[in-house]
Amino acid sequence: MWHTPRIVLLLTSGVIPVLVLFSKRRRAQNLDDFPTVGCSFGPSRCFSNFYVGASRFLVDAPGVLREGYEKYGNRPFKVATMLRWTIVFSDPKQTMEITDAAEEDLSFREAMKDIMGVDDTLEINADSPDHDLLAELLKSHIARNATKICGEVQDELLASLENVLGNESDADWTSIPALSTVNRIMMQTWQRFFVGYPLCRNSEWCSLVAKIHKDVSILSVIRRIVPSWTFRFFAKMASNLEANVNRATMLLGPVVEACISEVDEYAVPGQQKIDFLARLVKRSTGEDSLLKNLTTRLLGFTIAVASTPSNTLTHALYHLATNPDFAQTLRDEVDPIVQRDGWNVQSVANMRKIDSFLRESARINGVSSLGFFRQAMRDFSLSDGTFLPKDCFIAVSLPPFHRDSTAYEAPDEFRPFRFSDNPEHSMSTISPHWLFFGYGKHLCPGRFLLTHQLKVMFAYMVSAYDIRFGDEWTSRPPNFIFGEGVVPNLSAHVSYRRRQAR
Ligand code: HEM
Numbered sequence: 001m002w003h004t005p006r007i008v009l010l011l012t013s014g015v016i017p018v019l020v021l022f023s024k025r026r027r028a029q030n031l032d033d034f035p036t037v038g039c040s041f042g043p044s045r046c047f048s049n050f051y052v053g054a055s056r057f058l059v060d061a062p063g064v065l066r067e068g069y070e071k072y073g074n075r076p077f078k079v080a081t082m083l084r085w086t087i088v089f090s091d092p093k094q095t096m097e098i099t100d101a102a103e104e105d106l107s108f109r110e111a112m113k114d115i116m117g118v119d120d121t122l123e124i125n126a127d128s129p130d131h132d133l134l135a136e137l138l139k140s141h142i143a144r145n146a147t148k149i150c151g152e153v154q155d156e157l158l159a160s161l162e163n164v165l166g167n168e169s170d171a172d173w174t175s176i177p178a179l180s181t182v183n184r185i186m187m188q189t190w191q192r193f194f195v196g197y198p199l200c201r202n203s204e205w206c207s208l209v210a211k212i213h214k215d216v217s218i219l220s221v222i223r224r225i226v227p228s229w230t231f232r233f234f235a236k237m238a239s240n241l242e243a244n245v246n247r248a249t250m251l252l253g254p255v256v257e258a259c260i261s262e263v264d265e266y267a268v269p270g271q272q273k274i275d276f277l278a279r280l281v282k283r284s285t286g287e288d289s290l291l292k293n294l295t296t297r298l299l300g301f302t303i304a305v306a307s308t309p310s311n312t313l314t315h316a317l318y319h320l321a322t323n324p325d326f327a328q329t330l331r332d333e334v335d336p337i338v339q340r341d342g343w344n345v346q347s348v349a350n351m352r353k354i355d356s357f358l359r360e361s362a363r364i365n366g367v368s369s370l371g372f373f374r375q376a377m378r379d380f381s382l383s384d385g386t387f388l389p390k391d392c393f394i395a396v397s398l399p400p401f402h403r404d405s406t407a408y409e410a411p412d413e414f415r416p417f418r419f420s421d422n423p424e425h426s427m428s429t430i431s432p433h434w435l436f437f438g439y440g441k442h443l444c445p446g447r448f449l450l451t452h453q454l455k456v457m458f459a460y461m462v463s464a465y466d467i468r469f470g471d472e473w474t475s476r477p478p479n480f481i482f483g484e485g486v487v488p489n490l491s492a493h494v495s496y497r498r499r500q501a502r
Contacts, residue, residue, distance in 0.1 A: 031392060034078040034087050037068035053080030061369050061484050065397045076386065076394075081483060082221075083114070086393045088370065090400040092432060097382050098372055098396060099440025106374035108442045111393060115373055117220030118300040121235070122212075122245065128288050134301045137283060139445040141276055149193065150345045150452045156192035156200060157457055158343070160185045165465065165496065173495040175470055178317055179488055183210075183310045189453065190309070194302050196275050199255050208248045213303045215239035249295040256281055256291055305446060307487075308367045313454055314488040315479075316361040317467065319414060321494045322476040324468045326416055330354060334463045343460075348452055354459045355451070356420035359427045362436050363402045364414050370395040370484040371435055395484075398435055407433040427451045465496045 039053030057064050057079055065088065068077040074091035089095055098106060109132070113119050119126040142149060164185055165176075187210060191200035199205050219241065222234045235241060259281040280298065287293055320326055333353045341347035373395045376388045388394060403411040408418075419425040428451040430439055437444035444450075461467065469477075470493060477489035 030389060031078050031085055031087065033387065034076055035072060037071065037077045038064035038079050050080045050085070054082045057081050058483050059481060061481060062399065065369055065399065069397065069400055084393055086370070086395050087388070088395055088397050090397045094382055094384070094386065095372065095396050096432070096440065098374060098394065099438070099442075101374065104377055105380045106388075106394065107377050108374060110375040110377065111373040114375065116304055117223045118216055118304055120223055121216045121219045121241070122296045122300050124296050124300050125287065125293070133283055133288070134280065134297060135445070137276070137279055141279055142445055142449055146448060147345050149449060153189055153193055153449065153453050154343060154456050157185065157189045157453060158460060160188040161457065161460060170498045171500070173497045175493045175495045178492055178494045179310065179314045179490060182314045182317070185457070186310045186313070187306070190302065190306070193276060194298060195252065195255060195277055199251065202251065205248070205251050208244050208251070209299065209302060212241065212244050212248065212299055213306055215241040215244065216303050245296060245299070248299060249292050252295045252298070253291055256294060309450055309454065311367045311487055312358070312362055313457055315365040316358050316458055317461070317494060318476050318488055318492065319357070319361050319416065320462070321467050321469045322473070324466070326357070327462050327467070329417070330357065330459070330462045334459045338463065343456060345452060348455050348459070351455055351459055352420045352423070353417055354455050354462075355427050356418060357416040358454055358458060359419055359425070360414060360416050362427070363408075363434075365479060365488070366398055366402065366436065366486050368484045368486060369398060371398050371438065372396040396435070401433055401435050404433060427454070464499055466499055467494055467496045470495045
């Protein structure tokens with residue numbers, strides 16, 4: 001998110017509002033049945049009112065959503081998000097219905113396509129019959145090979161962590177930019193999963209993926225607000241996307257070639273190769289099997305899931321650095337488990353306090369104030385009669401669930417060990433009051449693997465290093481709010497040193 005100043009500059013310059021005015025993207029359905037929140041004047045379909053609301057939402061989405069909740073309770077209301085009007089729900093019954101709705105009624109895929117913009121930006125053919133292959137493969141691949149994948153991801157994580165943090169100071173404190181360092185470590189770890197060893201350790205590949213991610217993030221914002229016929233022009237002006245994707249395609253080529261020959265060799269039933277890329281290569285057909293298309297789809301997917309894990313870990317790290325005393329309680333749990341059983345799926349699963357700390361941090365901060373984005377594919381009514389016109393966008397506000405005082409005692413307080421005695425309240429367990437990984441039809445298939453990864457990384461950092469903030473922060477640095485996104489402070493540094501004996 002370092003590119004934010006450029007985006008803000010674009011959004012606030014005179015050019016973008018004019019383009020938005022003429023853009024077909026700001027769909028104008030009749031949503032008058034839903035009260036408007038966050039825009040203070042004029043009829044809701046008036047452009048200036050929309051723009052005022054969208055600007056406010058950009059910098060204060062949590063405040064806008066809180067205002068809606070205070071004014072209208074569980075009734076849905078609409079807010080202007082830079083892209084369009086979005087109808088926001090917070091009623092539990094309506095939410096459950098949304099999470100279970102059929103794709104033909106309320107589409108998750110269409111909403112994601114529009115919000116993330118990855119398909120358009122990377123010119124991925126979203127109409128290909130195999131478009132959902134990656135998500136499907138991921139679900140079955142993780143489900144079948146969970147232990148092996150967790151082991152590989154863990155190896156890569158520990159190697160990358162020691163590589164980035166390891167050789168620095170033993171007794172002296174070293175200061176590092178927290179979010180970008182966590183991003184670096186996560187990047188290498190997830191590349192092990194997506195493209196395997198040794199490409200995941202190729203610094204040019206990792207740097208290209210990071211650059212493409214940055215380009216896609218900038219372009220997906222621009223894409224939403226400029227008329228589609230001007231987009232390629234802006235894309236060329238604002239990025240080196242094409243050149244970077246071409247280079248990434250060249251680097252991936254030999255790995256794909258190797259997969260193709262291995263896929264043949266391993267075609268004997270029961271001996272299939274089990275890494276993700278090999279499965280993707282094996283299952284892709286027609287145009288989707290061309291190297292460039294394989295590369296863009298793989299990159300698109302990697303990018304779509306790239307920032308949330310880093311943000312989640314960094315949120316927790318900031319809580320720890322603000323309260324270094326929590327480390328001892330965590331070490332009292334981690335040390336005996338690791339001494340007895342080492343690092344593996346079962347031993348990490350037994351780290352209840354680590355789990356609770358991460359879940360509590362994710363409950364308090366989240367990575368987004370809104371979830372369950374859906375686009376109505378036809379005029380559609382919920383069972384209580386709430387009418388959603390075709391093409392409208394809806395979402396669910398998450399704080400009313402995660403800070404519900406009937407479910408959580410003192411819901412606004414960070415209590416890191418509040419879940420540690422109850423295994424039913426673990427990070428990856430789903431309940432109507434814990435929607436971090438979704439609920440219903442599109443529940444996150446990466447959640448077990450991700451929880452394992454986050455726990456290993458956090459537990460290892462706590463047990464191997466002392467971590468604190470330097471003098472510049474006396475309390476937790478404020479989160480950076482960008483629309484519904486809740487990003488840990490972008491510029492904060494944390495200090496660390498090798499753990500000192502007590
Ligand atoms: C902290 C990190 C993550 C969070 C908070 C998260 C959260 C979510 C949520 C809330 C959904 C459901 C969205 C909805 O119903 O509208 C979802 C879906 C999904 N997630 Fe994650 N996710 C994370 C990381 C990952 C990772 C690392 C992967 C891949 C390895 C992944 C793969 C997916 C896929 C493929 C879906 C779509 C499932 C479907 O098509 O039904 N996620 N995720």
